[in-house]
Amino acid sequence: MKTLYSILYVTLNTTLNERVSIGVLMSNGFEHYFKYSHEKLTAFKNILDSERYNVVKNYLKSLEREIGFNLEDSNQLFRKRELRNDWINEGYITYLAKYSNNIIQFSTPKYIDIDLNSDNFKRVFEKYIFKYAEETDEIIEFxxxxxxxxxxxxxxxxxxxxxxxxxxxxxxxxxxxxxxxxxxxxxxxxxxxxxxxxxxxxxxxxxxxxxxxxxxxxxxxxxxxxxxxxxxxxxxxxxxxxxxxxxxxxxxxxxxxxxxxxxxxxxxxxxxxxxxxxxx
Known part of the structure; x- marks a missing residue:
């Protein structure tokens, strides 16, 4: 089954087109997976002014709330099994990638010939975003x-x-x-x-x-x-x-x-x- 994915970026400098990947969205049309890097978000606090930082943080958290339910902790893997987010499709994400001038930007969606599951999602996340934070006993006892x-x-x-x-x-x-x-x-x-x-x-x-x-x-x-x-x-x-x-x-x-x-x-x-x- 083909799976759609789009990388989310934070724009640091519009003039120089400087941007850093922060999260990834994947969908097969029925399930949606989303995760952002909490470590990178924390680092942005020292780079962005407080207003821009809060825009980034609140937008990512709103995606968490909209796209799915929590499988690990508040910044880990999110997925959704019911197709209520009808905006998550190739056409609309392409539109966002082309016309959005926000500090958060989507990449043009692409398809990869893999099943959408937690293992494949983890591999894509680590390839494009950051090391995937595994759930450990330390997190459970946080x-x-x-x-x-x-x-x-x-x-x-x-x-x-x-x-x-x-x-x-x-x-x-x-x-x-x-x-x-x-x-x-x-x-x-x-x-x-x-x-x-x-x-x-x-x-x-x-x-x-x-x-x-x-x-x-x-x-x-x-x-x-x-x-x-x-x-x-x-x-x-x-x-x-x-x-x-x-x-x-x-x-x-x-x-x-x-x-x-x-x-x-x-x-x-x-x-x-x-x-x-x-x-x-």
Whole structure:
């Protein structure tokens, strides 16, 4: 059976036609496979300005949501068995390749005489995009807090208080002790908490409620609105309540959600605004 494929590129310089492959889409007309390189996307953060980077990131994530369901982790292989994405065809992808001037571009679709399956998809991905990240026990046992502790804490520990247990001795309106990842101040309070959105909903809801209670206690102390980060990873859509809670936080004007692979956003804010430890 012939399989159609198209390479997705990120345009770095339009004038010089500089572009880098970021993902691949394959289809046999009934199944669609899509994957992008999370490693390359992370590298682009140091190359593209923040607006262009966010366009790339959001577009790739929208393809994830539209094309299929998750087989591994949030940036691994996606496939779809029902032909609901009728735009995935030779004619329309050819149109995108010719006429799209976006920062993300599709290559002209080509056919290869192979069956569409996970092994063949992996071979195409590694040929055109990047090394294919296999699912391992380490990924299965992935801990969001450990990653934040490793990637973020060493870069901000001189500017904030790290991993503190706060009580009513610290904030009068805090009615129960809470462990906080970091807290600082720069005229307004700045705090962040890592939250695992894959937890059972009861425990997840409790974690979020406790953090929100802390932010209210902080603001009652000084009557200043603060900058509050929730660090985590988008949960699986099949965990409906968790996903809905994540969406509320992501769209909130009160809390700012930051993916744990993009903690540089927090580091940049803390440095740019000269944040200092909240407690001596």
């Amino acid at each position: 801990n969001v807090h450990s990653k934040v502790k490793q990637d973020l804490f060493p870069k901000i520990e001189s500017r904030v208080n790290i991993e503190m247990t706060l009580t009513s001795n610290d904030f009068e309106n805090l009615f129960a002790p809470i462990d906080i990842d970091f807290i600082g101040i720069n005229g307004i309070p700045v705090a962040g908490q890592t939250i695992d959105f894959e937890k059972k909903h009861y425990y997840l809801e409790n974690d979020v409620t406790r953090f929100v209670s802390l932010t209210k206690a902080i603001e009652l102390e000084g009557n200043n609105k603060g900058k509050y980060y929730v660090l985590g990873r988008e949960p699986q859509k099949n965990v409906d309540k968790n996903y809905l809670l994540w969406e509320h936080i992501r769209d909130s004007d009160f809390l700012e959600f930051v993916d744990i692979d993009e903690v540089g956003i927090v580091e940049e804010y803390i440095e740019k605004h000269n944040v200092r430890p909240y407690f001596d």
